[in-house]
Amino acid sequence: xxxxxxxxxxxxxxxxxxxxxxxxxxxxxxxxxxxxxxxxxxxxxxxxxxxxxxxxxxxxxxxxxxxxxxxxxxxxxxxxxxxxxxxxxxxxxxxxxxxxxxxxxxxxxxxxxx
Amino acid sequence: xxxxxxxxxxxxxxxxxxxxxxxxxxxxxxxxxxxxxxxxxxxxxxxxxxxxxxxxxxxxxxxxxxxxxxxxxxxxxxxxxxxxxxxxxxxxxxxxxxxxxxxxxxxxxxx
Numbered sequence: 214x215x216x217x218x219x220x221x222x223x224x225x226x227x228x229x230x231x232x233x234x235x236x237x238x239x240x241x242x243x244x245x246x247x248x249x250x251x252x253x254x255x256x257x258x259x260x261x262x263x264x265x266x267x268x269x270x271x272x273x274x275x276x277x278x279x280x281x282x283x284x285x286x287x288x289x290x291x292x293x294x295x296x297x298x299x300x301x302x303x304x305x306x307x308x309x310x311x312x313x314x315x316x317x318x319x320x321x322x323x324x325x326x327x
Numbered sequence: 328x329x330x331x332x333x334x335x336x337x338x339x340x341x342x343x344x345x346x347x348x349x350x351x352x353x354x355x356x357x358x359x360x361x362x363x364x365x366x367x368x369x370x371x372x373x374x375x376x377x378x379x380x381x382x383x384x385x386x387x388x389x390x391x392x393x394x395x396x397x398x399x400x401x402x403x404x405x406x407x408x409x410x411x412x413x414x415x416x417x418x419x420x421x422x423x424x425x426x427x428x429x430x431x432x433x434x435x436x437x438x
Contacts, residue, residue, distance in 0.1 A: 217370070
């Protein structure tokens, strides 16, 4: 079984540019999450999809961030325009859902905004 | 407002000894707790979990203890092995929703 895959693994962009991160969850996992870890701090929740619907987007920092999951398969997270404080590692995770179902994480995309 | 806290940023333990990682939480509504292990340049990997109706869960060398009255959980690794060296994250959730993570504890198992 293939795990959660994220692309790209690294991205370096200038302030004001746009970046799109992609996540392919484990096949059959309806639940898809985005998390972010900034400067070695805690891993913070961004949002949660159930299939193609946004279940919870309370962690999205502002309207410069846009997440989509068209068709309920892969997801993209776009940052436009990027700011310096957006630098960090963005993790995607998926799960089958239901109580007790652990999240399976991808290796993350390290975003550096200069 | 950090609801899950790991107050020890690092821990060093000799191979063969017990490693004890601690985690405190403030939200009494949390009912599911997990530990994740993370190696550099990789995503967190699920290690072990416990529901709020239990006080102990064991899986091989790993045991998680939950003290609800103290809002405290701990992960015991015994015996510790060099391959256990990683960052360990404590996480908590309410009714299987989003996870709230701590800041992590870096465990170094020395020879």
